[in-house]
Amino acid sequence: MTVGMRDLLFLVCAVVLAGCYSMRGSEGGGQTAYVPPRQVNVSDIALPAGYRIEPVVTGLTFPTAVTFDESGRPFVLEAGYSYGELWTAPRLLRVEPEGQLSVVVTGGANGPWTGVVFHDGNFYIAEGGELEGGRILRITPGGKIQVVIENLPSLGDHHTNGPVVGPDGWLYFGQGTATNSGVVGEDNAAFGWLKRQAKFHDTPCRDIQLAGENFMSGNPLAPDTTEKVTTGAFSAFGTPTAKGQVIHGTVPCNGAVMRVPLLGGKPELVAWGFRNPFGLAFSPNGQLYVTDNSYDVRGSRPVFGTGDLLWRVQAGAWYGWPEFHGSLPLDKGNRFMPPGKTTPTRLLAEHPSTPPEPVAVFDVHSSSNGFDFSTHKGFGHVGQAFVAQFGDMAPGVGKVLAPVGFKIVRVDTATGVIEDFAVNKGKINGPASWLHTGGLERPVSARFSPSGETLYVVDFGVMVVTDKPLPQKQTGVLWRISKDPGPASR
């Protein structure tokens, strides 16, 4: 009996490649044992030749963003909330010349504070709103907190993000979705919010018509753990939907970029169909870009193999959530089918439009977040986007074969080519706690100083992941990357 070359190849590939995935356990960067204190050692970080990195501040608790006042002094934001449902006080901190910290303002229990920008004497903060709904806050020069906009739909998985000030003088911000892929399920109880907000669900920005697809799941809200419920898209947990049912859109909404006047007022829709538009930045020529965290393999409608995206934002466009990844429909072949499960079924009777092509596709589960554009020839790579990758939260978001993210990458927005820029040394990529070194942990935001000569990297700190995230207080670091002046000028 003989076998053909095709059979032989199949056998070889099946053993070598297929076996690799199905037979191996998850190796996420958070799947490690962490022993405090966090080590900080710049020699454990690799950069392209000619650059250097140094810690500016250590010991931060869940830092998420950095901004600069008119004199170029850095201010760092602490979130006050982390996945894993750990609550602390959100704070805006001024970084003094010697690295000491002064508290500018402390917020309440409505984190996470996800982003901050300084503009015309005031700070503008995106308050994630896990308990009371999202807000954009203005912090006056005297440290007074004023509300620019509130009651944003942030009670779910993802929050209010940004903000940035556009060339038009409006404040642009992102609003994440309540769920992974449009259907409230048991995974949302694991996040923590479903038991607090049993009626919360995604709200579209425009009217949509449903295909009537419903999903059966266990009921974590019921005393009987065997009870089953049926839930449809864009609906409260346990609420089925019908074919042709119309869900009315409204603004503010989920999965959107919106804008509001600096003095407050009614928000306007910029674009929708995002999942979690976390990072927002205007390019040197005034074009708005966003990073968008893609689907996870979790919940009632898990989606496999979708890398985070960098989008060029076109006014009024629909970017595909919860039906597409980039410009590819989720029900296309087996592309997005989790191993051992079924292809995600279509939720909408009609799609609002075909989504645009993304600018770049990041690593699956990398959590590609805050970013900024290089504008200074002295730093280099002018016009490219420098993106902080928080890193995977496997196995909760899905299995990975090696840690993903935990670094700074740069993106050529003309070609979509991604290059590593700041990574931890080692045979394999991973966070410092996984590698047992003193390098980067979970970069969550990157922003250039006003001069453009220095890139500040906000490192959230250690987050171990077991059956849930276990974020570690006082492990955050603010890093600074600049061109190395060389031995002659030192």
Add this chain to the structure above:
Amino acid sequence: MANFKRPWPGIEVTVPVAAAMSLLLSILMLVSGCGSARRTEPIAGPMSVAAGDLTQGRKLFMKTCDQCHPRGEAGLAPALNNKPLPAFAIKFQVRHGLGAMPSFSKDDINDQELEEIIRYLQALRQHQ
């Protein structure tokens, strides 16, 4: 598959031979997989894509492969940089998809594009 050349002329590919070859290749790949897959600029220095006309291959790799094999390293999927898979095996894997990897049809990646991707991947593999 029709265009594949027989890589081992004179060897009759029987089931025991196929199994032995599979085992040998598996061991080879597992052993070679022990080498680091890291090839990016901070680790291995800049890689010139203009010299070998790899620009298009890199762009296509970024669009279709990089999200699961970031820069050829392991991520969602196994590393590619440290495994000596020959071109025909890569083509087979891409066209048929195995395990968790989906298949890519000629509508997704045409033959010319697949050649460009493989050329870039092979150059990336050598860059260290």
